[in-house]
Amino acid sequence: MSRRARLAVASFYVLLLGAWEVYGRLAYEPGKLLPPPTTILRTLWEMRDAYLRDAWVTVQEAGLGLLVGVVLGLGIALLVDRFARMGEGIYRLALVLYSVPLIALAPALVSALGIGLRSKVAIAALAAFFPVVVNVTTALRSVDRRVLELGRLLSVGRWRTLRFMRMPYALPALFAALKIAGPAAVIAAMIAEWVGAERGLGLALLYAMFGFQLPNLWAILLLSTLMTGFAFAVFEVLGRVATPWHASAQRGER
Template identity: 60%
Template sequence: MNRRTSALIAATVYCALLAAWEVYGRTEYRPGGVLPPPSRILGVLWDGRTAYWSNTLTTVGEAAAGFIGGVALAVVLALVMDRLPLIGDGVYRLSLMIYSIPVVALAPALVAWLGLGFTSKAAVALLAAFFPVLVNLTGALRSTDRRVRELGEVLNTGWAGSLRFLRLPYALPAFTASLKIAAPAAFIAAMIAEWVGADQGLGLALLYAMFGYQMPQLWAALVLSSAITGLLAAAFGWLARIATPWHASVDAGSERR
């Protein structure tokens, strides 16, 4: 089955599910019900487009700042740990311990520390983006193929030369794959931080709709946030294919086509 046929089948299934949902919503939905029809949800999005746009820009800005800071910090720390393995092992274990704490548990502490403004939301998004990049990049650097390491030794490139010309290119597929995880994670984390305390944002809009039991508004926020995270994952997946055209995953995609 080629990629075009697979996409056609998937689109057909999704359209059928949406059609069934629409029929059910029009016939069975009552005010306060859980499943309003998709047409009602789209109507809510259109009617409140100005407010949703403003809230979305706020959350995207928080997530973008956290994502950029988290990726930069993860790359620097991964390189430091690679250069200083004795210190790096302890820092890596500490990072994994912090990573095991759910973001929803860290968010209140960070908001209480940094306040209700932009900084606390960006900090939560930073943590969410930081750990996937750190774990993937560190793991890729540590698992560099022995033949690559031996080539660096034969060429006498030293640590910096080996890292630049051999090991970083080897780790690039893992790094770009981690961005595909980190970007949606930063956006979701920013929304979670808004639950703790904020005056604007898509997470706050979702929270108000949930506690007000406004199901069309709740679904509108969910659809919008899902669309954004899906676009982020697709965009960084495309970036990974462009940045690493030699990787096996790109060859597998070409074969499916």
Template identity: 40%
Template sequence: MTGSSRSKLVTWGLIVGALSIWEVGVRVGNMPPYLLPAPSLILHTLVQNFSTYLQASLITFGEALLGLLIGTCVGILIAVLVTFWPGLEHGVMSLAILVKSTPLVAIAPLLTIWLGFGWQPKVIITALVTFFPVLVNVLVGLQTITPSLLDLFHAWQANRWELLWHLRLPHSLPYVFAALKVSTPLALIGAIVAEWTGASGGLGRLMWLAYTNLNLPHLFAAIFILAAAGMLLYQGTTQAEKRLVFWYTSS
């Protein structure tokens, strides 16, 4: 058995073990479903309402991925601009920290009032959540270049665009994937929080309705979907990193 197989086996063992302890604890403690439903009841609820959760998941995941894409592109673009013009760094980072420090619960209702209950507020909130980790990590990757390599490119009389394309961007790829490992789960959180403030569909809306009706099996079913999606997206990002940044991950 390879190391990767053992790691997956251990992971699944921990998940199954935790769910088993949860199931036994609920049954032994005779916990009512409106306080803590058993995993078996949650899975039964999920299977019974599969089409509803599937439709809601597609809405939420679409908003999260689009917001992640926009946030990542904006973060990379700003990092490149700051690298070209270092004098912008203090002002740009101050503004970025200001946006990052503003609570989502304060921004999301305003965007819902201004833009309505469609997908636009959710995508904007998700982009705001995800762009800061990308900006910080990519900026570090673009700026921390080995001096000997930088001297070599200068000896070849490379201009700043050639430095960017052939040296700085390849060097920053591990930092990009490090940022994505943080931003990808945050994208799901951003979409859910935005849907709580007002939405016509999505997992966030289902969770809010379940919460207001104390329907915890439905609430936990949505949580299970989000947890599974977060794990899959993280693993997908890790696999993409291994394939695209092979010179870094194999060292």
């Protein structure tokens, strides 16, 4: 993005926030939908200790769930690639499982695993694993045939072909999946906290919603947005570092 385009985007956001602030100052009343941004920021600052503790709980749940989901997703993708028939069945089962809305699946998992950490990790893992499965499986199936033919001519074994030829080819797809899976794990952990939790940002959001504490509600939404945006940005940077040769990384440097 050029400097001029960035300035235009920044100006748009400044104008949007300014209009929101003016509207909030003139029309906002307690219990109405849109408190002004300054009220939201003040609430976030006043509640920072409680909300940061809740956010740390959610980060732990989402982080562990993301780790489990990525390992599970990579395992299934490699299984699909290695054992075509059996792997295809597992892949289709994963598709069916992912088609069930998390908000419907969460109560069953919380009742089965309890309101502690395990249920939150399980739900976050379910949200994270599917993008990894789809992207990595598709990337492994799309490796340039000339690369594979070169491996055969050089008598490279299956494992070395996977490690040195196919997995590097799949790395950009993996990091693209992680940019989706990271924020998805945070959102899923918060959904799980709605169903049953002792602490967490999702539970704080639920209390604010039921109590019609709209500045608190918007403050929590802002904090959760910062968390998901940070997760996306981390994997964006890691993807550029890990795959400097890829076109997406080169575009990001310009």
